[in-house]
Amino acid sequence: MTSRIIREKTLDQVGLLFVAFVMVSPVILFFLWMISLSLKYEIDNGAYPPILIPETFAWSNYAKVFEENNFLLYFWNSVLVTGSATLLALIIGVPSGYGIARLKAEKSAVVIMIARMTPGLSFLIPLFLLFQWTGLIGTLWPQIIIHLVVTVPIVVWIMIGYFETTPMELEEAASIDGATPWQVFRMVALPIAKPGIVVSFILALISRGTTSSSA
Amino acid sequence: MATVNIQNIQKNYGAVKVIHGVDIDIADGEFVVLVGPSGCGKSTLLRMIAGLEEVSGGEIRIGPREVSHMPARDRDIAMVFQNYALYPHMTVADNMGFALKLKKVDQSEIRAKVGRAAAILGLEKLLDRYPKQLSGGQRQRVAMGRAIVRDPQVFLFDEPLSNLDAKLRVQMRGEIKTMHQRIGTTTIYVTHDQVEAMTMADKIVVLHDGYIEQIGAPLELYDRPANIFVAGFIGSPAMNLIDGRMEEGAFRTSKGLILPLPQSLPADVGGRELIYGIRPEHIRAEPQGIEGRAILVEGTGSEIFARLDAKGEDIACLFRERFDIRFGDTVHMVIDPARVHLFDKQTGRRL
Ligand SMILES: Nc1ncnc2c1ncn2[C@@H]1O[C@H](COP(=O)(O)OP(=O)(O)O)[C@@H](O)[C@H]1O
Ligand SMILES: [Mg+2]
Numbered sequence: 001m002t003s004r005i006i007r008e009k010t011l012d013q014v015g016l017l018f019v020a021f022v023m024v025s026p027v028i029l030f031f032l033w034m035i036s037l038s039l040k041y042e043i044d045n046g047a048y049p050p051i052l053i054p055e056t057f058a059w060s061n062y063a064k065v066f067e068e069n070n071f072l073l074y075f076w077n078s079v080l081v082t083g084s085a086t087l088l089a090l091i092i093g094v095p096s097g098y099g100i101a102r103l104k105a106e107k108s109a110v111v112i113m114i115a116r117m118t119p120g121l122s123f124l125i126p127l128f129l130l131f132q133w134t135g136l137i138g139t140l141w142p143q144i145i146i147h148l149v150v151t152v153p154i155v156v157w158i159m160i161g162y163f164e165t166t167p168m169e170l171e172e173a174a175s176i177d178g179a180t181p182w183q184v185f186r187m188v189a190l191p192i193a194k195p196g197i198v199v200s201f202i203l204a205l206i207s208r209g210t211t212s213s214s215a
Numbered sequence: 216m217a218t219v220n221i222q223n224i225q226k227n228y229g230a231v232k233v234i235h236g237v238d239i240d241i242a243d244g245e246f247v248v249l250v251g252p253s254g255c256g257k258s259t260l261l262r263m264i265a266g267l268e269e270v271s272g273g274e275i276r277i278g279p280r281e282v283s284h285m286p287a288r289d290r291d292i293a294m295v296f297q298n299y300a301l302y303p304h305m306t307v308a309d310n311m312g313f314a315l316k317l318k319k320v321d322q323s324e325i326r327a328k329v330g331r332a333a334a335i336l337g338l339e340k341l342l343d344r345y346p347k348q349l350s351g352g353q354r355q356r357v358a359m360g361r362a363i364v365r366d367p368q369v370f371l372f373d374e375p376l377s378n379l380d381a382k383l384r385v386q387m388r389g390e391i392k393t394m395h396q397r398i399g400t401t402t403i404y405v406t407h408d409q410v411e412a413m414t415m416a417d418k419i420v421v422l423h424d425g426y427i428e429q430i431g432a433p434l435e436l437y438d439r440p441a442n443i444f445v446a447g448f449i450g451s452p453a454m455n456l457i458d459g460r461m462e463e464g465a466f467r468t469s470k471g472l473i474l475p476l477p478q479s480l481p482a483d484v485g486g487r488e489l490i491y492g493i494r495p496e497h498i499r500a501e502p503q504g505i506e507g508r509a510i511l512v513e514g515t516g517s518e519i520f521a522r523l524d525a526k527g528e529d530i531a532c533l534f535r536e537r538f539d540i541r542f543g544d545t546v547h548m549v550i551d552p553a554r555v556h557l558f559d560k561q562t563g564r565r566l
Contacts, residue, residue: 172267173300177314177365178288191304
């Protein structure tokens with residue numbers, strides 16, 4: 001009896017793994033193909049039947065990238081921009097989401113959403129002028145701020161949803177226990193909303209790509 | 216420990232008035248139960264005392280302090296919620312010590328106080344668990360522990376037992392009462408269950424639609440309900456309330472049933488529309504009594520509950536002696552006239 005249950009469980013897990021594999025396999029194949037391409041000489045690229053693992057690796061491709069572009073710097077800049085945009089978005093977005101959820105001020109959340117839906121280009125010129133006046137052009141700040149236009153609304157919206165599902169009673173219990181509103185937020189609401197913070201962190205991180213055009 | 220004085224407290228939600236000027240005086244160390252049907256405003260009243268709900272008018276005092284507009288965190292009260300409201304990310308020990316931690320009490324002292332409360336409630340072995348690893352009854356105890364550790368001036372309970380099964384409810388009822396007798400903190404306890412109110416309270420406040428119907432000790436409410444609402448609400452099974460009039464020295468219903476009246480009556484009962492109240496447990500089955508036909512019979516072993524149809528009036532009876540009645544049988548019932556309550560139908564008041 002028990003052994004059958006266990007067997008069914010393992011079967012379930014194998015099945016789940018298989019489904020997961022099928023779902024991600026295109027991504028993996030695409031990624032492998034990219035690596036393969038980067039390691040092939042140009043003649044092999046269009047070869048038929050296609051070659052996945054070339055006979056001689058073209059390591060020189062990589063050397064060329066690093067020689068011709070300041071690749072490391074760009075990479076580092078990109079990490080800096082994404083990282084700080086995401087962190088700033090969390091620092092701004094999580095408390096705002098909390099405030100909106102607790103004040104039942106969904107209207108203000110709609111304003112944020114409208115800001116999100118407005119075409120990015122319409123921000124670009126005013127922002128550009130702003131950056132010019134403030135002398136930020138040439139630094140990474142303009143890029144970070146433009147990313148925030150996307151990431152803050154994402155974080156705010158996810159966090160509103162999370163904070164709204166946290167029972168009000170928990171925060172009331174904390175305030176009866178003697179917590180100030182700030183302590184209620186930091187010691188009760190925030191720890192409970194951890195999964196939401198992780199989700200919005202990841203989504204803010206990957207949302208970056210969509211605005212890089214405007215950068 | 217402290218007294219609590221509530222004076223003319225009111226609450227409106229917009230244009231809707233849910234508490235209409237309520238006065239309650241609670242003595243130091245008293246166990247007061249606010250009871251009433253669902254939606255009558257018990258929680259709202261309790262939450263105003265706790266400071267979780269803004270008062271729309273009136274005054275609340277805890278001891279000498281006027282607290283009506285003081286934030287909850289400064290009122291020095293502890294509250295046990297219906298859903299326990301344990302912090303899910305903290306262990307039992309941290310839940311219980313949270314208030315002391317906020318007060319910046321020493322770690323060692325917190326541990327000692329939590330340990331003492333845990334011992335009272337039998338929670339010693341659970342201190343490192345998280346709330347989700349506890350049963351309903353254990354969560355209930357932790358919530359109580361969190362309140363005890365605080366050593367507040369007032370305990371507030373909002374229907375703390377309604378999520379437990381019947382057996383556990385009876386057990387926890389006893390434990391809360393024992394705890395109160397042991398530490399003696401002034402307690403305000405909200406419930407819709409009149410049995411809980413009767414068994415636990417020093418003083419019961421019956422609320423109905425935002426008004427107080429009666430305040431009194433459990434037996435006062437049972438013996439002398441001030442109005443029809445309290446008469447019907449307190450006591451289980453509920454009191455029989457029968458419409459009729461005083462005519463020719465007897466109580467008559469419109470269907471012609473004649474019921475016995477107490478010896479001494481107020482002078483002015485004649486002619487008025489009355490409500491005749493008699494509790495099911497104050498009716499005996501004896502051969503010389505009024506005839507009725509059993510339309511429902513429920514035996515629990517210790518007693519028999521029956522509904523009898525007497526000339527079209529449906530009368531509930533609770534018989535302590537064991538005898539054989541079945542559906543459709545004729546039963547003769549005797550009403551103890553000293554136990555009869557009379558109410559004015561118009562005003563609802565006791566006569
Ligand atoms: N936030 C609110 N807004 C409007 N009406 C409310 C609110 N909270 C409670 N009420 C109303 O106040 C009345 C009393 O509610 P409550 O105190 O919760 O009743 P009880 O605890 O006795 O069941 C109910 O009629 C309820 O609908
Ligand atoms: Mg309630």
